Amino acid sequence: MDKGLVTLIGMSISYVASFVGLGLAWWSWKKRR
Amino acid sequence: MGHFTTLDYVWAGAFLLLMVGGAFFFYRLARRSESDFFLAGRGLPWWLPAASVFSTHTATDTPMWITGVIYANGLRGLWYTFFSAWTAVGAFVSARIFRRSLAYTQAEWQTQRFGGLGAEMLRGWMAGWQVFMNMFILGWVGIAMGKVGALAFGWPVWVGLVVPTCITAVYTLAAGYWGVVMGDFLQGIVAVFAIVLVSLVGVAAAGGPAEVTGRIMELGEGWRLSAFAFTGLFDGDFPVVWWLTMLVIAVLGGFGMGTSLDWYVEAQRIQSAKSVRDAAYGLWAGGAVTLIRNGFWAAGILAFFSMLPNIADQADYELGWFRLGFELLPAGLVGVFFGAILAIHLSTISSHLNLGALYFTRDLYQRYIKPEAGERELVKVGRWTTLVLLIGSFFYGLMMQEITKWLIFALWLMMAGIWLPNILQVLWWRFNAWGYLAGWMANLGVSWLVVWVLPAFGVYEPLPDHLNFWLLMALGAAVFLPVTLLTKPEKMDRLVRYYAMTRPLGWWGPVHAEAVRRGLIEDHARTADAGPRPLIRRAWTPEQAEAWTREDWIAIVLSPVIFALLMIGVTKLLLLQAGGVLMVIAAVVLSGVVYWVIDPKLRAVSAEYEAQQEAYVKQLEERLRWQDDGEAAHG
Numbered sequence: 001m002d003k004g005l006v007t008l009i010g011m012s013i014s015y016v017a018s019f020v021g022l023g024l025a026w027w028s029w030k031k032r033r
Numbered sequence: 034m035g036h037f038t039t040l041d042y043v044w045a046g047a048f049l050l051l052m053v054g055g056a057f058f059f060y061r062l063a064r065r066s067e068s069d070f071f072l073a074g075r076g077l078p079w080w081l082p083a084a085s086v087f088s089t090h091t092a093t094d095t096p097m098w099i100t101g102v103i104y105a106n107g108l109r110g111l112w113y114t115f116f117s118a119w120t121a122v123g124a125f126v127s128a129r130i131f132r133r134s135l136a137y138t139q140a141e142w143q144t145q146r147f148g149g150l151g152a153e154m155l156r157g158w159m160a161g162w163q164v165f166m167n168m169f170i171l172g173w174v175g176i177a178m179g180k181v182g183a184l185a186f187g188w189p190v191w192v193g194l195v196v197p198t199c200i201t202a203v204y205t206l207a208a209g210y211w212g213v214v215m216g217d218f219l220q221g222i223v224a225v226f227a228i229v230l231v232s233l234v235g236v237a238a239a240g241g242p243a244e245v246t247g248r249i250m251e252l253g254e255g256w257r258l259s260a261f262a263f264t265g266l267f268d269g270d271f272p273v274v275w276w277l278t279m280l281v282i283a284v285l286g287g288f289g290m291g292t293s294l295d296w297y298v299e300a301q302r303i304q305s306a307k308s309v310r311d312a313a314y315g316l317w318a319g320g321a322v323t324l325i326r327n328g329f330w331a332a333g334i335l336a337f338f339s340m341l342p343n344i345a346d347q348a349d350y351e352l353g354w355f356r357l358g359f360e361l362l363p364a365g366l367v368g369v370f371f372g373a374i375l376a377i378h379l380s381t382i383s384s385h386l387n388l389g390a391l392y393f394t395r396d397l398y399q400r401y402i403k404p405e406a407g408e409r410e411l412v413k414v415g416r417w418t419t420l421v422l423l424i425g426s427f428f429y430g431l432m433m434q435e436i437t438k439w440l441i442f443a444l445w446l447m448m449a450g451i452w453l454p455n456i457l458q459v460l461w462w463r464f465n466a467w468g469y470l471a472g473w474m475a476n477l478g479v480s481w482l483v484v485w486v487l488p489a490f491g492v493y494e495p496l497p498d499h500l501n502f503w504l505l506m507a508l509g510a511a512v513f514l515p516v517t518l519l520t521k522p523e524k525m526d527r528l529v530r531y532y533a534m535t536r537p538l539g540w541w542g543p544v545h546a547e548a549v550r551r552g553l554i555e556d557h558a559r560t561a562d563a564g565p566r567p568l569i570r571r572a573w574t575p576e577q578a579e580a581w582t583r584e585d586w587i588a589i590v591l592s593p594v595i596f597a598l599l600m601i602g603v604t605k606l607l608l609l610q611a612g613g614v615l616m617v618i619a620a621v622v623l624s625g626v627v628y629w630v631i632d633p634k635l636r637a638v639s640a641e642y643e644a645q646q647e648a649y650v651k652q653l654e655e656r657l658r659w660q661d662d663g664e665a666a667h668g
Contacts, residue, residue: 014165015477021161021397025153028401032659 036359041368048223048372052216052379053204059211067399067411070209071137071391072305079314081214082302086319088217088380089298090117091224091326094177095377096354099327103334104350107257109271111600114327115283120299120320121592122287124313125585125631126538127459128303131290132312133535133642135653138163139291139300140396143466145534146458148527148662151466158470160396163297167389168422171198171382172429178378179430184352185359185371194430197375201382202423206416210305213383220376221322227358227373228326230366232333232607235357239336242609248339257335258610260601278499282452284593288538289456294448298384301391309642310635317592321624324596328603333357335608390418395657404658449502450476450509460539462528468517475512480505529553534649536579554579571633575641578634588631595620595627 037045063070073081102110136142140159144152175194182193204212239245249257256262264271286292290300299316306312337353344350358370394415399406406414454472457464483504488495496504522528528544531537533553549556555576569584570577602616655661 014162014169017161017165018158019161021157021159021164022154023157024161024397024401025157026150029150029153 036364037367037371038364040365041371044365044368045371045375048375049200051219052376053200055204055212055215055219057204057207059208059215063207063209063211064409064412066408067394067415069211070412070415071387071395072301073210073214075305076307077214077305077311077315079306079311079318081218082306082312082315083318083322084221085214085217085302085380085384086120086299086316087322087326088221088224088376089302089384090295090319090323091221091377092174092177092381093181093374093378094174096330097177097351099330100334100337100353101347101351103331104338104344104353105347106271107254107262107338108260108331108335108601108604109262109276111260111327111331111604112276112279115279115324115597115600116286116293117295117320117323117327118283118593118596119286119293119296120316120323121596122284122589123296123299124287124317124320125588125592126288127290127296128299128312128316129309129635129638130459130535130537131300132303132306132309134531135304135646135649137301137304137395138392139297140392141400141657142290142300143458143469144656145531146523147466147469148523149466151470155466155470156396157401158473160392163392164389164397164422166294166297167385167392168425169429170385171389171422171426172432174378174381174385175426176430178374181355181374184355191427191431195427197378198382198423198426201379202386202419205383205386206419209412209415210301210387213380213387214302214305216383217380220380223369223373223376224380225322225326227370227376228329231354231358231362231370232329232336234361235333235336236607238357238361239339242607245336245339246608246610248342249335252339252342254342257338258608272497272499275497275499278502280593282502285456286452287589287593289452289459291455292448292452298388301384301388308639310632310639313635321596321599324600325603328600329607330354331604332607335604386419386422387415389422390415393418400657449505450480452502453506453510454513459537462532462539462541462544463517463522465517465520465523467520468513471516472509472513476505476509479508479512483508538581538585569630573634573637575637578637578641582634584630584634588627591623591627595623598623 062074066074068074099110099114102113104110106113131142134142134145136145138160140156140163143155143159146152147155175198176190178197179188179190179193182188183190204216208215236242236245239248246258249255262271263269263273263276266273282292290296299319302319303312303316306315334353337357341350341353355374358374359367362370394411398414399411403410451469451473454464454469458469483496484501487493525544525547529548529551532541532544532548536554545554548554569587570582598616598620602613602620605611605613606617607613652661
């Protein structure tokens with residue numbers, strides 16, 4: 001597989017994980033305000 | 034490659050038994066509380082975090098990677114490994130500030146330094162990324178062990194990936210961070226023994242130090258014996274600018290938090306130390322032993338090169354250290370060597386299993402899902418998360434086995450864009466959560482464009498590493514600086530509270546003045562001596578010790594020099610090259626000077642801080658449960 005494509009996939013997974021965490025924080029903040 | 038006798042199997046088996054069995058001694062301690070399961074109750078003397086810093090810095094792939102850079106670059110290749118020297122400065126700056134924050138994780142620290150929705154989003158962002166990163170690193174390190182097992186014993190790759198990791202999981206699940214850190218201590222001893230032994234055996238097998246250097250000279254490769262064999266100012270494989278870039282990344286990185294991926298692991302070790310002083314020495318000693326280790330490795334690999342100088346395939350010469358051990362050690366010691374490889378592997382796996390579980394439990398589950406969770410429940414969540422990370426890492430390891438090396442490089446490179454924000458958030462009061470978050474998010478697109486997309490479309494030729502780094506840093510700054518300056522500063526209540534607790538270094542003038550005005554801290558000017566100040570102060574009042582003074586700067590400046598002298602001096606000493614003995618002696622003397630200068634101050638800081646720690650821990654737990662938003666400054 002092309003290195004660039006694999007890097008994109010790998011990085012995307014890490015950013016998806018980050019966005020999930022960010023979304024959870026936002027949801028929790030709204031719930032408590 | 035392997036030629037195991039019964040005695041070798043006995044050694045390897047005994048080692049595994051010790052690792053797993055030892056953990057059960059700490060089972061009861063680990064289950065007491067979240068603080069025990071993830072920080073060993075914040076009660077460790079400096080040498081335990083130090084051993085853990087060293088052990089965690091040494092993974093199964095580390096000998097391959099270091100062998101690769103030394104075989105290809107000679108002694109100057111050691112500078113690639115000098116990134117660990119962030120611990121030299123970090124020990125006296127970021128470790129001191131972070132330990133005082135009492136944050137379990139870097140993500141938690143973000144919500145102490147910053148406030149409001151931006152800080153929470155940053156915490157969630159970082160926690161999600163760290164859970165992923167730890168699973169990813171577990172997969173990467175696991176597959177490296179799979180390859181070693183395949184090469185040494187002809188095992189299928191999955192055996193080396195799954196079996197040692199499962200053994201590690203047993204004691205990590207049972208004993209949490211207590212098991213991790215105690216295991217790391219034992220594993221560190223075994224690993225150091227094997228690394229020293231194999232290097233000495235390698236040099237001896239090549240005919241001794243004089244024969245190693247003589248053969249390298251005969252080959253016309255004398256430049257390999259110099260740590261400063263540059264190929265030009267800007268050109269060639271190893272230009273001066275690349276060397277300087279690596280130095281800047283490492284040394285200035287010690288002023289920040291998260292400038293190296295290793296920070297996230299070491300932050301847990303810093304926080305598990307029993308005092309600010311123990312945290313500083315733990316990080317310093319762990320980093321120093323790591324660089325001494327590199328010096329030993331380099332001598333062994335140069336000996337390997339002198340015997341086999343014509344290996345062209347990187348995948349072959351990267352196994353040089355493993356070949357020295359498996360092929361040269363006598364029966365009986367091969368088992369010890371394999372035990373050391375397992376030690377290296379187990380220590381890294383256990384650390385990342387526990388760390389990934391920590392980020393999920395503390396920063397996602399407890400903060401955002403169930404703040405009212407009790408201690409037992411949190412330990413249970415920690416154990417379940419450890420198990421999920423373990424299974425996830427197997428899938429990741431098998432899926433990514435061909436390209437993880439490249440991806441690791443990509444991840445390191447992509448840290449370039451957030452290198453400066455990681456420093457600014459510690460040193461500059463005006464930097465805020467929105468700037469940091471914007472910088473990190475922009476980094477994905479920017480690094481992708483600069484490193485891959487634009488070169489692929491022929492806009493420019495692929496850039497050398499040092500240009501990639503500086504360009505990504507500048508482009509990142511073009512995003513996070515305007516965002517920071519166009520959004521409001523953090524609230525002064527928040528900043529003052531953080532400042533009084535951690536007393537950070539850097540540009541904190543307005544916050545310092547406000548903290549003095551509110552009576553939270555004393556003004557430096559009023560606490561200064563009436564008479565002339567001694568050149569080196571060795572008697573400190575608590576308030577004097579809180580200020581950053583020339584004693585701190587002596588430690589900050591001398592420490593990276595000591596680390597460089599140790600790293601290069603050890604190799605030169607083992608190869609009996611000119612200057613080796615002097616470099617090591619100079620490093621030892623300078624270490625004594627640093628200790629003499631900084632220790633009284635660290636003792637004073639620790640004593641003062643520990644008197645207030647209980648109240649700070651209470652504040653931290655209240656804030657975690659949303660009972661206190663941290664905006665009101667209490668004395």
